[in-house]
Amino acid sequence: MxxxxxxxxxxxxxxxxxxxxxxxxxxxxxxxxxxxxxxxxxxxxxxxxxxxxxxxxxxxxxxxxxxxxxxxxxxxxxxxxxxxxxxEGLDEARALYEWNYRKQLLRIQAAGGSETWEQAHDDIFAEEFLLARxxxxxxxxxxxxxxxxxxxxxxxxxxxxxxxxxxxxxxxxxxxxxxxxxxxxxxxxxxxxxxxxxxxxxxxxxxxxxLDYPDVEREREIVTAQVPELDRHIASQLVETVARVRELELKKAPSIAESVDWARTLVALEIGDLDERAIAETLGVILKHRSDHERAVKELRLRS
Structure with a gap:
């Protein structure tokens, strides 16, 4: 659309x-x-x-x-x-621009009152005093x-x-x-x-x-592109497991970036098969809330 x-x-x-x-x-x-x-x-x-x-x-x-x-x-x-x-709380000064008030004050003090207000105004509201956001x-x-x-x-x-x-x-x-x-x-x-x-x-x-979460085939493509050393069989197991986890009622479903992190974790640990024990031991890579972790262990029937 x-x-x-x-x-x-x-x-x-x-x-x-x-x-x-x-x-x-x-x-x-x-x-x-x-x-x-x-x-x-x-x-x-x-x-x-x-x-x-x-x-x-x-x-x-x-x-x-x-x-x-x-x-x-x-x-x-x-x-x-x-x-x-x-x-929350973002304002114009942080998004667009603001004036360097400290530098403006120093400029006024340096003039020592020798300038008219019009002259001082033109001086202090110049490019050099502008802080671009x-x-x-x-x-x-x-x-x-x-x-x-x-x-x-x-x-x-x-x-x-x-x-x-x-x-x-x-x-x-x-x-x-x-x-x-x-x-x-x-x-x-x-x-x-x-x-x-x-x-x-x-x-x-x-x-x-x-943009929504990708299907299993597409996520496998993304994961293997980011982590080419990951075994294709384990890559399939990983994305299928992530898809199952996302179907649960969680506070925060695993992101694609966390799927990639999980892939790198499995490579680093030299895990040859993503069985229930391996999933349970590394679940913290993709789930960051205790309640989500407990729900996944229960729903996926993992040995924690």
Whole structure:
């Protein structure tokens, strides 16, 4: 599903659109080469996000590769990654910019009262006193940049208002300096664990991609790509066990990254067969809550 009207990749806002990928197939191959195994929907939306210069909202449970997709785009395209980690209490000063008040005060003190207020104002609200945060940093860069706005659903609703100008026009307005408009639009990825509903205003400005836990075959492909020294038989046992564990009522289901960690654990311990005892002894790699561990031992009938 894709939100928003799809416009042709032409000249936008005085800039010539420059697709990050030439086609969905190229996106798939380059992401694969960067260590990320995209499904067709991921490859297609990644291509469109670059070609249409629209932000990409990636939603799904924790640990399915949402953040890793943004990192893979940066690796595949030789771009720098600028990350805004969202959290409750995030404000404009941490997301956009703030003034270096200590440096401004020193500048006023150094003037010794010899300047008028207008002169002092122009001096202290200058570029050298500005502290750029992730959103402004990404907007001002001339080099290829991936802007990752991670876990937007953890931030307060008010933060979404700060994003609208960036997501719509790729610009930031600083009252004292004016409007900063991107000369080279970043590739923007927003991730959400869907712990709350995002505003329609944000959704309307984005393309949309939903990622879920992969099926057994695909997860085996991911695990063996990340841990090539893992025996294929054990890899099959591992992903089948993880699939069974995810079906349980847990506080936190194992992520793909934890499946990969488990694979590396089995290699490190030189375990040749993932039997009940081996599972019970290494279950802490994929389950991080005591109640989840106890439920898995009980439901899978493991010998703890």
């Amino acid at each position: 894709i939100w928003g009207r799809l416009a042709p990749p032409a000249t936008m806002g005085g800039m010539t659109a420059s697709p990050w990928f030439a086609s969905p197939d190229e996106a798939a191959s380059r992401l694969h080469a960067a260590g990320y195994l995209p499904d067709p929907a991921s490859a297609t939306t990644s291509y469109l996000a670059g070609a249409l210069e629209k932000p990409l909202l990636v939603e799904g449970p924790a640990g399915v590769g949402k953040t890793e997709l943004a990192k893979a785009v940066a690796r595949a395209c030789g771009a720098d990654l600028v990350r805004l980690q969202c959290y 992730p959103l402004l940093t990404a907007i001002r860069r001339d080099e290829p940049t991936v802007l990752l706005i991670d876990e937007i659903d953890k931030a307060d609703v008010e933060v979404e208002g700060l994003l609208l100008e960036v997501l719509s026009d790729f610009q930031v307005t600083i009252p004292e300096l004016g409007t900063v408009t991107a000369t080279r639009r970043p590739f923007v990825v927003l991730t959400s664990n869907a712990t709350r509903e995002l505003s329609e205003a944000v959704k309307r400005r984005c393309l949309y991609l939903h």
